[in-house]
Amino acid sequence: MSAPNKAYDPVRVTALAPAEVQRMLDAGLAAISGAGSFDELKEARLAHLGGRSPLVLASAEIGALPPEAKAEAGRRVGEAKRLLGEAHAGRQRELEADRDQRVLVDEVADVTLPWDRRASGARHPVAMLADRLADVFIGMGYEIAEGPEIEAEWYNFDALNFPPDHPAREMQDTFFVAGRDGAAHSGKVLRTHTSPVQIRAMLSRPLPVYVVSPGKCFRADALDATHSPVFHQIEGLAVDEGLTMADLRGAISAFVEAMFGPGLRTRLRPDFFPFTEPSADVSMECHVCRGASARGGSPCRVCKSQGWIEIAGCGMVNPRVLAACGIDADRYSGFAFGLGIERSLMIRNGLADIRDTIDGDVRFSRAFGAEA
Amino acid sequence: MLVPLSWLLEYAPLPEPVDPAEVGRRLTGIGLEIEAVEHVGAQIRGVVVARVLEIEELTGHKKPIRYCLVITGERPEEQRWVICGATNFAVGDLVPLALPGATLPGGISIGSRKAYGKLSDGMICSAAELALGDDHSGILVLPADAPLGADFAEYAGLRDVVYDVNVTPDKGHALSVRGLARELASAFAVPFADPAGELPAGDKPDPRVYQASIGDPSACDRFALREVSGIDPAAVTPLSIRVRLARCGMRSVSLAVDVTNYLMLELGQPMHAFDRDRLQGPIAVRRGREGEKLETLDHVVRQLDPDDIVITDSSGPISMAGTMGGLATEVSSAAVNVVIEAAHFSAPGIARMSRRHRLFSEASARFERGVDYELPLRASAKAAALLASLGGGSVVAGYSLASAPIEPVTIEIAGDLPDRVAGVSYGADTVVRRLREAGCSVAVDAGDRLVVRPPSWRPDLTDPSDLAEEVIRIEGYDKIGIAMPRAVAGHGRTAAQRLRIEVAQALAGSGFVEVISSPFGSQDDFGKMQLPADDARRRAVRLANPISGDEPLMRTSLLPGLLRVAWRNAGRGFPDLALFEIGQVFLEAEGGCGAAPVLPVDHAPGKAEVKRFDAALPAQPRLVGCVLTGKIETSGWWGEGRQVSLYDAIEAARTVLGASRVPYEVLASQAEPWHPGRCATFVVSAFGEEVVVGHAGELHPRVIGAFRLAPRTCAMELDLSAIERLAGLVPPVQAPFISGYPVATSDVALAVPSAVPAARVQEALVAGVRSVAGSHGAALLEGIRLFDVYRGEQAGAGNKSLAYTLRFRAPDRTLTDEEVAIARDAAVAEAARRTGAVLRSAPDASA
Numbered sequence A: 001m002s003a004p005n006k007a008y009d010p011v012r013v014t015a016l017a018p019a020e021v022q023r024m025l026d027a028g029l030a031a032i033s034g035a036g037s038f039d040e041l042k043e044a045r046l047a048h049l050g051g052r053s054p055l056v057l058a059s060a061e062i063g064a065l066p067p068e069a070k071a072e073a074g075r076r077v078g079e080a081k082r083l084l085g086e087a088h089a090g091r092q093r094e095l096e097a098d099r100d101q102r103v104l105v106d107e108v109a110d111v112t113l114p115w116d117r118r119a120s121g122a123r124h125p126v127a128m129l130a131d132r133l134a135d136v137f138i139g140m141g142y143e144i145a146e147g148p149e150i151e152a153e154w155y156n157f158d159a160l161n162f163p164p165d166h167p168a169r170e171m172q173d174t175f176f177v178a179g180r181d182g183a184a185h186s187g188k189v190l191r192t193h194t195s196p197v198q199i200r201a202m203l204s205r206p207l208p209v210y211v212v213s214p215g216k217c218f219r220a221d222a223l224d225a226t227h228s229p230v231f232h233q234i235e236g237l238a239v240d241e242g243l244t245m246a247d248l249r250g251a252i253s254a255f256v257e258a259m260f261g262p263g264l265r266t267r268l269r270p271d272f273f274p275f276t277e278p279s280a281d282v283s284m285e286c287h288v289c290r291g292a293s294a295r296g297g298s299p300c301r302v303c304k305s306q307g308w309i310e311i312a313g314c315g316m317v318n319p320r321v322l323a324a325c326g327i328d329a330d331r332y333s334g335f336a337f338g339l340g341i342e343r344s345l346m347i348r349n350g351l352a353d354i355r356d357t358i359d360g361d362v363r364f365s366r367a368f369g370a371e372a
Numbered sequence B: 001m002l003v004p005l006s007w008l009l010e011y012a013p014l015p016e017p018v019d020p021a022e023v024g025r026r027l028t029g030i031g032l033e034i035e036a037v038e039h040v041g042a043q044i045r046g047v048v049v050a051r052v053l054e055i056e057e058l059t060g061h062k063k064p065i066r067y068c069l070v071i072t073g074e075r076p077e078e079q080r081w082v083i084c085g086a087t088n089f090a091v092g093d094l095v096p097l098a099l100p101g102a103t104l105p106g107g108i109s110i111g112s113r114k115a116y117g118k119l120s121d122g123m124i125c126s127a128a129e130l131a132l133g134d135d136h137s138g139i140l141v142l143p144a145d146a147p148l149g150a151d152f153a154e155y156a157g158l159r160d161v162v163y164d165v166n167v168t169p170d171k172g173h174a175l176s177v178r179g180l181a182r183e184l185a186s187a188f189a190v191p192f193a194d195p196a197g198e199l200p201a202g203d204k205p206d207p208r209v210y211q212a213s214i215g216d217p218s219a220c221d222r223f224a225l226r227e228v229s230g231i232d233p234a235a236v237t238p239l240s241i242r243v244r245l246a247r248c249g250m251r252s253v254s255l256a257v258d259v260t261n262y263l264m265l266e267l268g269q270p271m272h273a274f275d276r277d278r279l280q281g282p283i284a285v286r287r288g289r290e291g292e293k294l295e296t297l298d299h300v301v302r303q304l305d306p307d308d309i310v311i312t313d314s315s316g317p318i319s320m321a322g323t324m325g326g327l328a329t330e331v332s333s334a335a336v337n338v339v340i341e342a343a344h345f346s347a348p349g350i351a352r353m354s355r356r357h358r359l360f361s362e363a364s365a366r367f368e369r370g371v372d373y374e375l376p377l378r379a380s381a382k383a384a385a386l387l388a389s390l391g392g393g394s395v396v397a398g399y400s401l402a403s404a405p406i407e408p409v410t411i412e413i414a415g416d417l418p419d420r421v422a423g424v425s426y427g428a429d430t431v432v433r434r435l436r437e438a439g440c441s442v443a444v445d446a447g448d449r450l451v452v453r454p455p456s457w458r459p460d461l462t463d464p465s466d467l468a469e470e471v472i473r474i475e476g477y478d479k480i481g482i483a484m485p486r487a488v489a490g491h492g493r494t495a496a497q498r499l500r501i502e503v504a505q506a507l508a509g510s511g512f513v514e515v516i517s518s519p520f521g522s523q524d525d526f527g528k529m530q531l532p533a534d535d536a537r538r539r540a541v542r543l544a545n546p547i548s549g550d551e552p553l554m555r556t557s558l559l560p561g562l563l564r565v566a567w568r569n570a571g572r573g574f575p576d577l578a579l580f581e582i583g584q585v586f587l588e589a590e591g592g593c594g595a596a597p598v599l600p601v602d603h604a605p606g607k608a609e610v611k612r613f614d615a616a617l618p619a620q621p622r623l624v625g626c627v628l629t630g631k632i633e634t635s636g637w638w639g640e641g642r643q644v645s646l647y648d649a650i651e652a653a654r655t656v657l658g659a660s661r662v663p664y665e666v667l668a669s670q671a672e673p674w675h676p677g678r679c680a681t682f683v684v685s686a687f688g689e690e691v692v693v694g695h696a697g698e699l700h701p702r703v704i705g706a707f708r709l710a711p712r713t714c715a716m717e718l719d720l721s722a723i724e725r726l727a728g729l730v731p732p733v734q735a736p737f738i739s740g741y742p743v744a745t746s747d748v749a750l751a752v753p754s755a756v757p758a759a760r761v762q763e764a765l766v767a768g769v770r771s772v773a774g775s776h777g778a779a780l781l782e783g784i785r786l787f788d789v790y791r792g793e794q795a796g797a798g799n800k801s802l803a804y805t806l807r808f809r810a811p812d813r814t815l816t817d818e819e820v821a822i823a824r825d826a827a828v829a830e831a832a833r834r835t836g837a838v839l840r841s842a843p844d845a846s847a
Ligand SMILES: [Zn+2]
Pocket: A286, A287, A288, A289, A290, A291, A293, A300, A301, A302, A303, A304, A305, A306, A307
């Protein structure tokens, strides 16, 4: 029990009466929860929790209460402030969430609109395929050998065992370089195949030699759907001790599986190239029908229902070629193979007209983008 | 070569039933690729042998028309009337008659039809209508012993399988029934009967036969003549021979010519028949002489070359040996006495001659691939006998032969060579057997060495590897196994090869489309490109035989080709283009490169010889070129697009050089084909060299006009070979030190005379910072960036204002404002010293 405190003024402290505090609390809570905007909420906060709000003004009166009443009134007012504060924070969060929701909706963009401000670039499929073919052989340990496109006849023909008047030279329509002052003979040609690079590689590299040579070749063919005066080949050459035709088949089948799909069989048939002996043409099992079209399956457009597709020429390096490069043919043997890159595009990518590769139409390269 | 199966089977008797498809597969399997198989005559139905009974000449028409009564049997009801437009037959002749309902080659159906007011109940056929040649001139009159009423296709042997064999240039022997049948017999392991047969008993040289002589043994080493006399000019080529000639794609000409052609197809020996009564004096073979001329059978007068091989009589050249006969001594159908020539000419000699005169015949094709040198006597004996028997003449006994010695080829090989080449164990027995089947004589030496003498018909067998191939080929490539390739220690792509790919990818990544343009060009391009008279790019390599006379030169720049590609694309509705190409160009040395040497091939060229090759070849640098035209950014819903500008071309060059990491400078310059005020030159000054590696910018307006492109078209061209080489000198990137201390930036705006290149100002700013605190200053400047260029009053007349942001950062501390100010002031001072720059404003350094 405490003694009565005569010092307080009962009139001035009615605001601290429990009912009154409750009323102020209710009014504040109603205003806060009723606030529909940040402005209204701010108004409600100022009105009910601000420096001039009844509750805050009332709390200033606590000091005037008799000591025995102070604690209770203080607790009561503090509790009311806390509740109002919480209500305000809650309402603030609600309004913010509403606002964010509204903003994100308002700011929805059409993500399907185009943004092709700059047309995309592309590599030429012949160049890409050449790189990719070379990659297969690089993976097998080969290196890339290169040579000039205008080549001495000796490299393009003689050293490759094309004797001067042999009809084999006629197999290839050769562009001859005019001699100085209009002389007919310059001893130079636009290389008709990438094979002269073989000669250069054998003359310049230490044995054993494992190289591939992709590059541009030229034949004096009139332009049509399957002939172009400018085309590309990639050739491989291996010279080592003890190489046999079985090694050649192995290299070719590894390459075919890498390029066209695993499990595809290859077939060699006799052919003739002056620089290889024996020589063969290489066919692979059709990568589309896998030979089914030739066994009575539905017709195949890619292999013309033959089941096999001719893709390359190859053979064991003719010992005469080794001799022209100063390599002892009793100790070393070699194999070589070559294929047309445009021809590979025809088989692999359905190229129908070789002219498209040198026409320069941007639609052609763009269709391939950055990966053929 | 076209060859009927029936002919092959005469000499390679395969077991019945013969599967034509399997024959084709086997031939392809041994290297005689079958390009096509045609079942000929299968379509012919309802054509029978008929006799002409009556001929009624119908008059009043534009051409003679006959109404003929024909009979196809003995009974009167087997008579019928047919209309016929030919007149080369008489009552009593036997003819092929297509009955109503018959089918002819090409699927043509024959019915009864009204013509010239008469009913034609069938059709009398010409050789052409039966696909036996192109002779439409008259109907085919059959021999008197043709069986009346017989099925004509059966009687004439029209139903056959014809193979189109792709004979590779090394297999001259396979350009004959003889050679193909031998291969076929070997493939099927059946005995081969040689159609060349043996020489007639008692055959020997006889002075009564027209005398032959060889004037040049390097041109011809076997030269045989035989004679047939008293041929009936009315004799015609029998149907069986005509059918076979037609099957092999040859025309029937006259009996003597048909007989020589027929035996050429069968044996592979080209022969020539002369009208004896048009010859004068002895026949010789020699080289042509300067000024000599010969009119050949095709009515072309040919100027002979001293390297040509000709047959002569006392009047001069009468035939181009092994290629085409002369018109004056042509054996016409009226010839009564015929001289048959069979010879073995130099293969390279015939090859050169036929190429020189662009005269390619069945004979020259065989001679240049190599003909059996022991065949002339045997083939001519067969020809004389056949001609005499078919023409009602008689063979003049004996022959006349001139010959030069031929050194037989002997090859020694190890018995296991084929095994070692193929990686297959054939065994010595198989090797010997296969070589003998090919006609070689094989002696097995001690120690498993084989001494092999190839037959006279295989001039292609000269080396041990030829013999190995022969065995492997006939045994079949399907016997060869697959060995997994051994892994070798490669080094991957060289730095230069990698760079080339990186450059291409970088350009494609920045929106350029790679194309391959034509490497051919013309003198006109130099003018269009505005090249000065002494420009090195005018020294182009000229082709002796260009595809088009309009473009006889090889390109010396990628740009003309790229500009044409751009024009083509623009014409196809693509005016906005960014193109690039990487490719070689060709630059002749001043005064032209000399001819390349032709060296022997039995040993490697020495270093000096390789140098001679190098010196003879033009420079062939690899360039990278870009062309930009139209808009580089399209207009769209985002707003206006942007036209290409010279800076896009320059940036493309920076992209390439950036990929290479080669240090370079950009200089303003004037170079064709660029706009003189809008051309940047890229110079690499490093590693003790100063190399101009190319140019970029806007093209000269006249160049743009000449290539019909949109105004302001831009281009870039760099010497990628030079950049590749220089890039090889660039040391590896050293990893940077990443400082964790704050950055301090300072902006400066400098007024400089308009003509001062921004790059020079920037260089001066950098140098200025570097001059501070020695090497420490260099480390302070992290970056510098030009962010504004202003030309206006405030910059002062004739000036421009360049605004730069300098970024400073120290590796070991936070920079003070004072340190930054010192560095900035030093930068500005150096710019002022070098370029006359005046500081317009220098905001405080801000951290
Ligand atoms: Zn298929």
